[in-house]
Amino acid sequence: MAEGKVLTGAGLRGQIAGQTALSTVGKAGAGLTYRGYDVRELAKDCLFEEVAYLLFYGELPTQAQLDGYLTQLQTQRDLPQALKEVLERIPASAHPMDVMRTGCSMLGNLEPEESFEQQLDKANRLMAAFPAIMCYWYRFSHEGVRIDCTSDAPDLGSHFLTLLHGKAPSELHRKVMNVSLILYAEHEFNASTFTARVCASTLSDLFSCITGAIGSLRGPLHGGANEAAMEMIEKFATPEEATEGTLAMLARKDKIMGFGHAIYSVSDPRNEVIKGWSKLLAEEVGDTVLFPVSEAIDKVMWEQKKLFPNADFYHASAYNFMGIPTKLFTPIFVCSRVTGWASHVFEQRSNNRIIRPSAEYIGVEQRPVPPIAAR
Numbered sequence: 377m378a379e380g381k382v383l384t385g386a387g388l389r390g391q392i393a394g395q396t397a398l399s400t401v402g403k404a405g406a407g408l409t410y411r412g413y414d415v416r417e418l419a420k421d422c423l424f425e426e427v428a429y430l431l432f433y434g435e436l437p438t439q440a441q442l443d444g445y446l447t448q449l450q451t452q453r454d455l456p457q458a459l460k461e462v463l464e465r466i467p468a469s470a471h472p473m474d475v476m477r478t479g480c481s482m483l484g485n486l487e488p489e490e491s492f493e494q495q496l497d498k499a500n501r502l503m504a505a506f507p508a509i510m511c512y513w514y515r516f517s518h519e520g521v522r523i524d525c526t527s528d529a530p531d532l533g534s535h536f537l538t539l540l541h542g543k544a545p546s547e548l549h550r551k552v553m554n555v556s557l558i559l560y561a562e563h564e565f566n567a568s569t570f571t572a573r574v575c576a577s578t579l580s581d582l583f584s585c586i587t588g589a590i591g592s593l594r595g596p597l598h599g600g601a602n603e604a605a606m607e608m609i610e611k612f613a614t615p616e617e618a619t620e621g622t623l624a625m626l627a628r629k630d631k632i633m634g635f636g637h638a639i640y641s642v643s644d645p646r647n648e649v650i651k652g653w654s655k656l657l658a659e660e661v662g663d664t665v666l667f668p669v670s671e672a673i674d675k676v677m678w679e680q681k682k683l684f685p686n687a688d689f690y691h692a693s694a695y696n697f698m699g700i701p702t703k704l705f706t707p708i709f710v711c712s713r714v715t716g717w718a719s720h721v722f723e724q725r726s727n728n729r730i731i732r733p734s735a736e737y738i739g740v741e742q743r744p745v746p747p748i749a750a751r
């Protein structure tokens with residue numbers, strides 16, 4: 377069970393910045409829950425869309441509600457032509473998180489949130505459209521293909537894999553992508569969600585809140601860690617090399633991406649779930665390198681620093697085994713976390729006061745402005 381950490385110091389650590397009924401993170405005896413449900417239980421039995429529904433509407437859907445919701449989301453997957461044209465103009469060298477940011481912002485121009493009464497419709501629309509934003513740009517810029525942004529895939533995870541690979545995923549890949557989307561969906565006041573809430577507190581529109589959140593998620597200390605972890609893992613050909621290399625990085629005081637957490641102190645409850653699925657995928661593809669290398673890094677980090685893998689570390693190998701290009705790892709996080717971000721925007725709006733903390737001034741004392749010739 378995840379334990380509470382002693383939280384003080386810079387980075388607003390340990391300060392209550394608001395209230396939420398959406399999730400617990402690192403609460404002693406509760407670990408990670410979404411609206412009271414253990415994330416591990418949700419990841420075992422639910423579809424990602426059930427979790428999205430839970431976050432957006434407050435309760436898990438009945439079968440009839442879920443069927444209706446899946447159908448609704450399926451009809452919202454296609455992109456307007458003007459957005460496709462914008463995506464076609466973004467170079468292949470662009471970072472896909474910048475593509476997601478631009479795609480979100482452009483959709484906000486074409487289909488703006490004109491009143492807060494539209495917030496749920498706009499959140500569902502964004503969630504349904506994100507896989508196509510990512511894959512339309514990726515396949516056009518890298519393969520010269522203009523893909524059909526719709527698919528028959530019943531759920532968002534398999535829709536994404538279908539658009540990316542041009543064929544329906546295997547049952548195992550569909551399952552893993554679904555689990556991954558659930559694990560990444562919501563995490564209280566992390567940096568990107570807090571960004572969204574600050575933006576929401578000015579009574580801005582949903583697209584602005586989500587665009588800002590994407591920018592915060594992009595950094596390697598947050599969502600970008602899954603890509604950074606993959607780049608590190610790939611450098612090692614054997615577990616022995618990984619052990620030596622990790623020790624050398626620690627000696628240089630490098631940050632090891634995919635380890636540690638701002639709130640959890642002994643484990644990230646999402647790790648055991650994705651690690652299990654990564655192991656299964658490794659067996660499926662007959663991997664003898666990536667998974668053993670990952671475990672070797674994991675062992676050194678625990679032995680040397682008592683640092684544990686966070687949600688991002690074994691996501692790297694899991695996504696790699698499913699043939700997903702590394703640069704798309706963090707954009708998948710966006711496809712999932714848009715549910716948490718939007719739910720926090722709704723929560724902020726429902727009991728709002730502009731978020732405006734104070735700063736401790738550490739600059740020079742007040743002084744007269746000298747004439748320019750005297751400076």
Ligand SMILES: CC(=O)SCCNC(=O)CCNC(=O)[C@H](O)C(C)(C)COP(=O)(O)OP(=O)(O)OC[C@H]1O[C@@H](n2cnc3c(N)ncnc32)[C@H](O)[C@@H]1OP(=O)(O)O
Nearest residue numbers: 596597598599601630631632633634635636637638686687
């Ligand atoms: C989905 C997510 O966003 S999960 C987070 C993803 N990010 C990463 O994986 C990036 C790597 N990890 C980190 O940079 C950090 O652990 C963070 C940003 C997640 C948390 O930062 P903090 O709350 O400041 O970490 P914390 O207070 O636990 O750090 C304690 C010590 O461990 C060190 N440490 C923490 N994580 C790491 C790491 N991954 N590698 C090496 N050292 C680390 C810190 O530098 C600090 O050392 P110091 O006391 O000598 O300065």
Ligand SMILES: O=C([O-])CC(=O)C(=O)O
Nearest residue numbers: 562563565566567638687
């Ligand atoms: O909570 C955090 O600081 C980072 C994190 O794990 C997440 O956003 O999923």
